[in-house]
Amino acid sequence: MEVVLSLLCGIMAAVSIYLMLSGNLIRFIFGLVIATNAVNLLIFVAGGLSEIRPPLIAENAEFPTTPMANALPQALILTAIVIGFALLTFIFILFYKTYQSLGTVDAESMRVSEPLNLYQNPDQNQYDPHHRQISEKLFPEQAKAGTS
Amino acid sequence: MNCVLLFPIILPFITAAAALWLKTDLKRQQQISLLGALLHCGAALFLLSTVSRGGMIAMQVGNWPAPFGITLAADHLSVILVAVTGILGLAVVVYSRSEIQAHVLEGGYHPLMQILIGGVCGAFLTGDLFNLYVWFEVMLMASFGLLVLGREQMQYDGGVKYVMLNLFSTLLFITGIGLLYGMTGTLNMADLHHAVATVPDKGLLTAVAAVFMTAFGIKAGLFPLFFWLPVSYHTPPVAVSAILAGLLTKVGVYAMIRLFTLVFIFDIAWTHGVLLIAAIFTMVVGVLGAAAGNDFRRILSFHIISQVGYMVLGLALFTPLALTGAIFYLLHHMIVKANLFLISGAARRAGGSFALGSLGGLYKNNGWLALLFFIPAFSLAGFPPLSGFWAKMLIIRAGLEIHAYFAAAVAVAVGLLTTYSMTKLWGEAFWKPRPADASAEDGDVLQRPDIGMLLPIAVLAGLTLFIGLMPGPFISMAEKAAFELTHPEIYVNAVMGIVP
Known part of the structure; x- marks a missing residue:
């Protein structure tokens, strides 16, 4: 069972990293969801799988009499799931607002905070036709201002 | 008595709740925030004085004994940092009164x-x-x-990249936590110190150490993991x-x-060797980025990277x-770094631009x-x-003492390059006559x-x-912290409640 789950973990991690590296914000979200679940599964497997009783003690008893499963990994996973949900909602909203504001979901073409024209020389990016096209498409006013 | 540990954590959250409650009354909200920051600064300094007089203290939240419950522990390193946090928090909250615009508030x-x-x-x-992970997520x-409260294009752009890389880092962090728990069965840092020694397969443990190193390396802005920082901080x-x-x-x-x-001190030659190489590259790359910059805050951002290297x-x-x-x-x-950023804001107000x-x-x-x-x-x-002179001197001298001449030489050279980029800031923003065609951005009035x-x-x-x-008292405090480390x-x- 451990082997199957570990392999699944590995596959999920690989898929998620592929998605996250694609540079598309929507794919990044899917990658993040898969990665979060892969990590949760990893904690579950690393915490030790066992086919023994759930950690519940009998009524009136103070100590368990038989060996019991470790409840801590599940508590950790639960916390991680909750935090993951909160982050996911935030990311959805952030990426949507970004799309509204910048008009793209392609991380490569987001160049507002690190402009290629390095402030004093707006003509510098004419040597880079690819980025020039993108920035003209994205910010027509700025591109015009740069060439004038 | 050990509950003094709690105040620097709880007070900001109480203030935050009060500030949320007053969210329609911005003026009062600002006053509450200022009061909270003042109290927090006081609590942090009180904690500093308690620990520097009485030594390290620890507290078990909910009275669950150490390896089972959540422990709060304050040694010299922690309280120095908490005290500085208190001071910076107060300074920044005071500063925001003049700077932060209404729609951000x-x-x-x-x-x-x-x-x-x-x-x-x-x-x-x-x-x-695991509690550290939760605090990482909170902050x-x-x-x-x-980052994105101002809703400007630049902020969304920087924010997206910041969020992506930092989330990846927390995922690595919790992966490391899961693996470490699987190997040792504990997550209490003091307990881990002993538990790690009993793990038979040290190679696997080193791999986990590398996972943690990468996770914290992204947070700290180490080479080659720092790219989120210069995109977003300005x-x-x-x-x-x-x-x-x-x-x-x-x-x-x-x-x-x-x-x-x-925890990870079983294979120092490997783990700290990797850190050494990363540190040297971080110092050099950061300062070169700063030397090439043309924006006040971007130069400062690259300096952070270079200084983290030290x-x-x-x-x-x-x-x-x-x-x-x-x-x-x-x-x-x-x-110093927080102050330089504050100054860049004042320079923008006086000069109209970054x-x-x-x-x-x-x-x-x-x-x-x-x-x-x-x-x-x-x-x-x-x-x-x-103060930076003493800081650099201590590090360089430590390098010379253990014959790490190359690292020490790099530290000196990076110091010189830092001076170069600082003189550049000084010359461009302060000394050079104001360019005739310069106008204030966004129609701001120069003031x-x-x-x-x-x-x-x-x-x-x-x-x-x-x-x-x-520098005497501060160095001796840092010495005490280093002694504990x-x-x-x-x-x-202190955490386990063992009296030696």
């Missing part, structure tokens, strides 16, 4: 700021690895919010930049120092003197501001007798920075000067 600026401060203090004080969430309002620059990367450095002196170098050399240097560096750098090309003449028109810039800027560059801006800058600059002229049994005994 309405978005919940003050509650987020308080949550950020609380999260950072929690991260500094917790003694439990990250707050910082995500603060985009938000200046007060936000300052608190992020002062605190967030330093939490990564702190976590690294804590884990690589307490701190990690101190950790990597791993001698008591080097750790003393790293801790003193942290203390000095947090104050771009060095359109700035100029600040020395002539705002002499006081120039003086206030001079102190932290040349402290960062390491000029005697300012003198008001007292709400200059007061925190002056106080932080005064503190830098004070540390520089009287090199004798992990002190930490373990």
Whole structure:
């Protein structure tokens, strides 16, 4: 069972990293969801799988009499799931607002905070036709201002 | 008595709740936030004095004994950082009164700021690895919010990249936690110190150490993991930049120092060797980025990276003197760096821009501001007798002592390059005459920075000067912290409640 789950973990991690590296914000979200679940599964497997009783003690008893499963990994996973949900909602909203504001979901073409024209020389990016096209498409006013 | 540990964590959250409650009354909200920051600063300094008089304290939340419950532990390293956090929090909240615009305030600026401060203090004080993860998330969430509150294009762009890379880092962090728990069965850091020694397969443990190193390396801005930092730190309002620059990367450095002196010390040649190489590259790449920059805040952002390299170098050399240097560096750098960002905001108000090309003449028109810039800027560059000189000297001397001549030489050379980029800032923004065609951005009217801006800058600059002229008490405090780090049994005994 451990082997199957570990392999699944590995596959999920690989898929998620592929998605996250694609540079598309929507794919990044899917990658993040898969990665979060892969990590949760990893904690579950690393915490030790066992086919023994759930950690519940009998009524009136103070100590368990038989060996019991470790409840801590599940508590950790639960916390991680909750935090993951909160982050996911935030990311959805952030990426949507970004799309509204910048008009793209392609991380490569987001160049507002690190402009290629390095402030004093707006003509510098004419040597880079690819980025020039993108920035003209994205910010027509700025591109015009740069060439004038 | 040990509940003094709780105040620096709880107070910001109470303030945040109160500020949220008053979200329609911005004026009152600001006053509450100021009061909260004042109380928090007091609580942090009180904790510092308690620990420096009585030694390390630990507290078990909910009275669950140590390896089972969540532990809060305050040794010298933690309380120094908490105290600086308190001071910076207060300075930034005062500064925001003059800088933060209404639409940012309405978005919940003050509650987020308080949550950020609380999260950072929690991260500094917790003694439990999973709890550290939770505090990381708390402060990250707050910082995500603060970054994009202004809703400008630049902020969304920087924010998206910041969020992506930092989330990846927390995923790595929790992966490491899961694997470490699987191997040792505990997540209490003091308990881990012993539990790690009983793990038979040290190779696997080293791999886990590398996972943690990468996770904290992203947070701290180590080469080659720092790319989120120069994209994002120059985009938000200046007060936000300052608190992020002062605190967030330093939490990564702190976590690294804590884990690589307490838990992962079984294969120092490998783990600290990797850190050494990363530190040298970080110093060099960061300062080169700064030397190439043309924007006030982007130059400062690259300096953060280069300075983080010095701190990690101190950790990597791993001698008591080097750790003393790293801790003193942290203390000095947090104050100086936050202050420089605050000054960039004042310079923007007086000069109308962050771009060095359109700035100029600040020395002539705002002499006081120039003086206030001079102190932290040349402290960062390491000029005697300012605080950065002592910090750099400790690290370089530690390098020479263990014959790490190359690392020491790089540290000296990077110091010179830092000076170069600082003189560039000085020459462009302050000395050069104001360019004739420069106009204020966004139709802002050029104005003198008001007292709400200059007061925190002056106080932080005064503190830098004070540390520089009287380094003795601060170095001896850093020495005590380094002593505790090199004798992990002190930490373990305090947390486990063992009286030696």
